[in-house]
Amino acid sequence: MSLLITDLDNTLWDWFHMWHTSFSAMLNRLSELSGVPQNQLEAEIREVHQARATTEYSLLLDELPSLQERSPKSSPMQTYDEALHALNSARKNTISLYPGVKKTLREIKxxxxxxxxxxxxxxxxxxxxxxxxxxxxxxDTMYSSPDHDFPHGKTPESIRMYPSSDYGLKKTEHRHVRQGLLKPNKEVLRWILEDFSVDRRSTVYIGDSLMKDVAMAQEFGVHDVHAAYGVSHDREGYELLRRVSHWTEEDIRREKILAERPDIAPTRTAHKGFSELLDMFDFQGA
Structure with missing residues (x-):
């Protein structure tokens, strides 16, 4: 195999655990500080997340009506900075790679x-x-969605608190896919193989979602691996994600259609970890 394409969230790291831990910490502290019930905050948060098309919106607090009411003389982000501190602290403490990821990537490279x-x-x-x-x-290269929208007059640079050198990537090239492009759209895989001039029969794709990652890889004809070790079973946490998610009714219908497809059977499954890739394939540069 001469090219590896990998999903990130819940394939190289546990995104869901990090999101749930940090978001819950912020939500609990925000309700305590403001006196606004959590269910009301959740409803307002969902509207903002849907408007910004992400569940990771940096300026969230400033756009919640109940917090705007309670903070007439300063921005809610300033007034409820303790809640943001809880979010950021939990986020930093929970971000880590799954075991064996870094060693495996180094070996493949x-x-x-x-x-x-x-x-x-x-x-x-x-x-x-x-x-x-x-x-x-x-x-080597990361393909991702563009950043979320910002309010009129706001830019990423205008809200940054640290030197520009603290942002972005220094060695990995970052390319954006078209806004709104979602898996299992196989066009991104087509672009990647064209960019790197690699045959699909020499390409491996690994991801945690059967309906998105594995189905996309199979439809395009690259070798698929299901990262089963990254599938979360935290039902309570997923209920919170659903209540505050940016998913629209159209997104929910789309997920339902995907779920009703015939069972997707992965060609290969990594049950224990990312390092199993080395036992499945002979990785050699072209």
Whole structure:
């Protein structure tokens, strides 16, 4: 095999655990500080997330009506900074790679095989996770969704608190896919193989979602691997995600259609971890 394409969230790291831990910490503290019931906050949060098309919106607090009412003289993000501190602290404490990921990537790259990442997550937080897990440079190129929209007059640069050198990726090239492009659309795989001039029969794709990652890989004709070790069974946590998610009714209908497809049977399954790739394939540079 001469090319590896990998999903990021719940394939290289446990995105769901990190999101749930950090978001819950923020939500609990925000309700305590503001006196706004959590169910009301959740309803308002969902509207903002849907408007911004992401569940990781950086300016969330400033757009919640109940917090705007309670913070007439300063922005809610300033007033409820303690809640943001709880979010950021939990996020930093829970971000980590699955065991064996870094060692496996180094081994594959040492054999002259490019490693490509493709994620539906937005640009800013994908870059943050790459930097904070030490993957900047171990991944050759990352394809991701663009960043979320910002309010009129706001730019990413205008809200940054640190030097520009603290943002972005230094070694990994970052390319954006078209806004709104979602798995299992196989066109991104077509672009990647064209960009790297690699035959699909020499390409491996690994991801945690049967309906998105595995189905997309099979439809396009690359070798598929299901990252079963990354599938979360935290039902309570998923209920919170559904209540505050950016998913629209159209998204929910789309997920239902995907779920009603004939069972997707992966060609190969990694049950224990990412390192199983080395036993499945002979990775050698072209």
């Amino acid at each position: 040492s054999r002259g095989v490019p490693v490509i990442a493709y994620t539906e997550s937005i640009s800013f937080w994908s870059e943050w996770r790459m930097r904070n897990t030490g993957l900047d440079g171990l991944i």
